[in-house]
Amino acid sequence: MFIQTESTANPAALKFIPGRVVLGEGSVEFRDADEAGRSPLAQRLFAIPSVTRVALGGDFITVTKAEDTDWQVLKPAVLGVIMEHFVAGRPVVTDDAGGSDALAASVRDLIETRIRPAVEGARGQIALRSFAGGIATVELTGQPASNATFRNGIENMLRHYVPEVEEVRFVAKVREADEAAPEVGLDTDEAKAIQALLDDEINPSVASHGGYVNLVAVKDKRVYLKLEGGCQGCGMASVTLRQGIEVAILEKVPSIEEVLDVTDHAGGNNPYYQADKGGESPWA
Amino acid sequence: MKRLLLLVPTTSYRTADFLDAARRLELDVVVGSNRRSVLERHAEGRTLTLNFRHLERGRRQIVRYARERPLDAIVAVDDAPVMLAAVASAALGLPHDAIDAVAATRDKHVFRTRLVDAGLPSPPFRLAAVDDDPAQANGNVGYPCVVKPLGLSGSRGVIRADDPAGFAAAFRRVGRLLARPGIARMGENSRHILVEGYIPGVEIALEGLLADGKLHVLALFDKPDPLEGPFFEETIYVTPSRLAPTAQAAVVAAAERALCAVGLRHGPVHAELRLNEAGPWVIEVAARSIGGLCSRVLRFGAGIRLEELILCHALGEPIEAVERERRPAGVMMIPIPRAGTLRAVEGIDAARAVPGIEDVVITVPKGQKLVPLPEGDRYLGFLFARHDSPAAVEAALRAAHARLDIQVSP
Numbered sequence: 001m002f003i004q005t006e007s008t009a010n011p012a013a014l015k016f017i018p019g020r021v022v023l024g025e026g027s028v029e030f031r032d033a034d035e036a037g038r039s040p041l042a043q044r045l046f047a048i049p050s051v052t053r054v055a056l057g058g059d060f061i062t063v064t065k066a067e068d069t070d071w072q073v074l075k076p077a078v079l080g081v082i083m084e085h086f087v088a089g090r091p092v093v094t095d096d097a098g099g100s101d102a103l104a105a106s107v108r109d110l111i112e113t114r115i116r117p118a119v120e121g122a123r124g125q126i127a128l129r130s131f132a133g134g135i136a137t138v139e140l141t142g143q144p145a146s147n148a149t150f151r152n153g154i155e156n157m158l159r160h161y162v163p164e165v166e167e168v169r170f171v172a173k174v175r176e177a178d179e180a181a182p183e184v185g186l187d188t189d190e191a192k193a194i195q196a197l198l199d200d201e202i203n204p205s206v207a208s209h210g211g212y213v214n215l216v217a218v219k220d221k222r223v224y225l226k227l228e229g230g231c232q233g234c235g236m237a238s239v240t241l242r243q244g245i246e247v248a249i250l251e252k253v254p255s256i257e258e259v260l261d262v263t264d265h266a267g268g269n270n271p272y273y274q275a276d277k278g279g280e281s282p283w284a
Numbered sequence: 285m286k287r288l289l290l291l292v293p294t295t296s297y298r299t300a301d302f303l304d305a306a307r308r309l310e311l312d313v314v315v316g317s318n319r320r321s322v323l324e325r326h327a328e329g330r331t332l333t334l335n336f337r338h339l340e341r342g343r344r345q346i347v348r349y350a351r352e353r354p355l356d357a358i359v360a361v362d363d364a365p366v367m368l369a370a371v372a373s374a375a376l377g378l379p380h381d382a383i384d385a386v387a388a389t390r391d392k393h394v395f396r397t398r399l400v401d402a403g404l405p406s407p408p409f410r411l412a413a414v415d416d417d418p419a420q421a422n423g424n425v426g427y428p429c430v431v432k433p434l435g436l437s438g439s440r441g442v443i444r445a446d447d448p449a450g451f452a453a454a455f456r457r458v459g460r461l462l463a464r465p466g467i468a469r470m471g472e473n474s475r476h477i478l479v480e481g482y483i484p485g486v487e488i489a490l491e492g493l494l495a496d497g498k499l500h501v502l503a504l505f506d507k508p509d510p511l512e513g514p515f516f517e518e519t520i521y522v523t524p525s526r527l528a529p530t531a532q533a534a535v536v537a538a539a540e541r542a543l544c545a546v547g548l549r550h551g552p553v554h555a556e557l558r559l560n561e562a563g564p565w566v567i568e569v570a571a572r573s574i575g576g577l578c579s580r581v582l583r584f585g586a587g588i589r590l591e592e593l594i595l596c597h598a599l600g601e602p603i604e605a606v607e608r609e610r611r612p613a614g615v616m617m618i619p620i621p622r623a624g625t626l627r628a629v630e631g632i633d634a635a636r637a638v639p640g641i642e643d644v645v646i647t648v649p650k651g652q653k654l655v656p657l658p659e660g661d662r663y664l665g666f667l668f669a670r671h672d673s674p675a676a677v678e679a680a681l682r683a684a685h686a687r688l689d690i691q692v693s694p
Binding site for chain 2: 002004006019020021059060145153154155167168202205206208209211233235238239240242243244248266268269271274275276277
């Protein structure tokens with residue numbers, strides 16, 4: 001997922017474009033967390049210190065900051081929240097009226113009574129996270145999560161018994177701690193160990209490709225990284241991250257569970273590997 | 285946890301999408317690529333450096349790796365590693381396509397010969413050497429015709445010629461392209477050019493998965509922009525097809541016959557066909573899934589991505605019950621307007637605001653050179669749409685493209 005940013009006429013406001021539908025139609029603005037009660041995304045953004053206003057549009061989120069905070073400090077945290085929110089498939093707003101509540105109850109009941117036994121029998125777990133706009137977001141873990149036929153069967157059953165279900169989105173189960181926004185948290189022993197790993201081993205290696213890995217935050221067993229220079233937009237950045245950096249971090253700091261990339265890869269001007277149509281023959 | 289070897293060129297568009305899919309499926313992944321990972325020593329066993337052209341050496345490396353860390357499947361991303369995937373899978377006893385069949389998809393002349401041998405419709409064709417006299421190289425193929433490199437992808441180097449003068453110019457141009465160092469490494473494939481009769485008609489793409497030789501059609505794409513040459517820059521793909529059901533059935537049947545003629549029986553396939561009053565004609569078949577970022581427009585069942593489906597299939601899961609979502613969808617490979625340096629792409633917000641447009645992705649960084657076809661080897665970017673009808677999808681893609689201001693300096 002690439003999140004683009006765009007400056008606005010107000011230097012204290014920055015537009016974030018996640019490349020996905022945010023509101024679809026219309027716009028809404030929240031001046032504080034209380035006002036944002038119906039928007040889980042805005043609520044999480046308000047959990048970041050110095051965020052003073054959040055506006056949601058068709059395909060963008062505009063965040064306004066306090067005057068005394070620098071975007072350089074705030075932007076990675078905002079990118080992290082937005083990315084995590086969309087990747088996890090959470091709803092942007094949940095303002096459905098009672099009708100949808102009743103439908104959500106039907107979907108939940110169906111999952112609890114008819115689907116959960118089968119999922120648990122296959123050593124998995126399932127729960128309805130939300131139902132809005134015809135989209136049921138379902139938490140699914142364990143073996144059924146990796147079985148396409150199983151997931152297809154769940155969708156078919158939900159659609160059959162609740163015709164208002166137009167789409168089923170499966171997401172990994174969310175831990176309670178994930179509901180909070182990432183904070184910088186760079187003063188902990190874990191963060192210091194990760195920073196040392198980056199300084200001593202990772203960055204000297206990726207420097208050979210003109211790259212640099214920046215530690216943005218450590219929060220709730222998650223590490224937030226930004227890939228810069230030749231790594232930003234590189235076709236192999238995901239391999240560098242998942243097959244290299246993440247493995248090294250998890251080995252060095254076993255308490256860490258996940259490493260997240262909050263890089264704006266679309267903004268990379270000089271990626272080391274650039275994609276092409278390939279097509280070279282294997283013969284030589 | 286099952287372990288998967290993903291063979292991926294460093295220049296693939298699809299590395300992140302396949303790794304994301306593997307993560308969603310909770311697979312243990314090792315990435316085999318043609319360049320050494322800068323972090324290889326920090327994550328032992330998570331990457332392999334393989335020369336996709338040296339099949340025997342690559343096979344030995346993979347077999348050696350699998351002795352310590354057994355593999356459940358090998359999946360090739362893009363064209364370059366498909367041969368090594370087949371060879372290594374055979375050595376490890378994993379499900380795979382016949383090596384000979386995969387090889388036939390990597391050489392356009394061998395492929396066309398297989399179709400003719402199987403009695404399938406084919407235009408006249410002949411194999412010419414790059415140093416043949418252009419005045420003689422057309423042989424009896426006649427005009428209009430198309431000259432093609434044997435092993436390049438994405439319409440690269442494909443040129444239509446309508447007369448001897450145009451043919452000579454096209455032939456020399458393709459010869460110069462094949463002499464480029466990066467391509468000349470293809471060896472024998474870079475020293476020959478396929479000359480074949482031009483097939484008029486509308487073009488269709490078929491995306492499928494083969495299981496035990498049975499084709500499971502995942503999507504049939506219309507290509508509403510005419511592809512009549514002289515170059516064949518692909519733009520819009522829309523699914524489901526608006527062709528009549530009988531025509532769609534004929535297209536699928538032709539693809540099945542071609543797959544059978546080549547001998548492909550397992551894994552993802554992407555086929556290009558033309559349809560005219562004489563019926564469907566198979567242009568090409570690749571033993572891989574659709575290229576670029578186009579797969580992002582496809583969703584199956586409960587939101588399953590094509591990459592997930594491919595990995596599930598490689599690991600032996602049944603895929604017969606999975607169908608593409610009902611909502612029409614489409615992708616536009618953004619055409620390169622002219623050669624030069626990309627300065628900016630303005631209007632991305634406006635393009636995203638077009639109803640039905642889901643995403644706009646520019647894949648060439650600012651400041652990089654743009655090279656149009658037939659020499660060019662990159663997509664400028666992609667537009668993705670989903671709407672109520674195929675016509676609405678196509679209209680959304682065109683409207684969004686019209687809002688883009690692609691600034692190129694000489």
